[in-house]
Amino acid sequence: MAPLPISSIRVGKIDDVQELIKSKPNKVPERFIREANERGVLVSHKTHLHHHIPVVDLSKLSKPHTDDDFLFEILKLSQACEDWGFFQVINHGIEVGVVEDIEKVAKEFFEMPLEEKKKYPMEPGTVQGYGQAFIFSEDQKLDWCNMFALGVHPPSIRNPKLWPSKPARFSENLEGYSKEIRKLCKRLLKYIAISLDLKEERFEEMFGEAVQAVRMNYYPPCSRPDLVMGLSPHSDGSALTVLQQSKNSCVGLQILKDNTWVPVLPLPNALVINIGDTVEVLTNGKYKSVEHRAVTNRERERLTIVTFYAPNYEVKIEPMGELVDDETNPCKYRSYNHGDYSYHYVSNKLQGKKSLDFAKILN
Ligand SMILES: COC(=O)C(/C=C/C1=C(C)CCCC1(C)C)=C/O[C@H]1C=C(C)C(=O)O1
Ligand SMILES: O=C(O)CCC(=O)C(=O)O
């Protein structure tokens, strides 16, 4: 995937939000203030008490496939993927230490002085390094967020100059964490295949050497959370996304369900999983890549560690034959190369589900 021609992109001045709140804690610069219809209206949790994303217990999916617990949990998984595009997993088997270690170095990274973080800049038109991604013009609004993103696997997508030397254990912890998350993604894709009545290895065989990238999102508190957006509404371009919210995280992630922004309430030791655009295409729209966004909090910071797991760039993506029926369920997406979709995704601003227009067959 070739980088965009940097010289042609003028992004204007991008203020670092952590620095902004240090110097003027109560000021929100104009470039962060959203139009009234784009603001992250704060939703009371109480109004959503009966409206939570499903929780899938992975320990039940380790049981024999004929066991009632297994069958019940697979059904829950398939309903989650169809109706929500999101679920949380508990009892996922990743050691608490691994989860804590990545959180620790991510936090330490964002807490370093700006000069140190600037050694790993996200250049305009690229998606790796420290800064704000998906900014393509001088008048584009900015998110109330600092990001640090890295390609992890295969090694060919890595930019070693962007892997920080500080905090000391950053790379070691990220390697360990990424191995565990990769195993989890492979496992989840097996269960997703089973839930679709496909052969367990269907996705693994199709994906080849899967692409894996990580993005750490740091949302400092904002004196006017009602005016800004933590992360603009978007769907993920991946096949699956795994999102870790820092311990005792406040609510920030919201997903669009039936035209309402529903908050995702963090559960201790759980990971949030969402279906990306690639699985939506492969399942011909049966499993949904759902639009989501992050809002900020007046008092509290929030840190999330997000892994994008996707097929190799060489892989041809199209709805799987088993999920298409010319009469009852016609093909909704064209075929394309995943590398081309990745390029398209990262060359456009985050704008709801617009990226997927790339693949939609319009009638
Ligand atoms: C800021 O980056 C992203 O939000 C992002 C980028 C991921 C990537 C890298 C950081 C390194 C190179 C590979 C890749 C493009 C995956 C989002 O990733 C989504 C978008 C696509 C497409 C995808 O597979 O995950
Ligand atoms: O930080 C969050 O809650 C959302 C992050 C997200 O959606 C992403 O990084 O793609």
Ligand SMILES: [Fe+2]
């Ligand atoms: Fe996302």
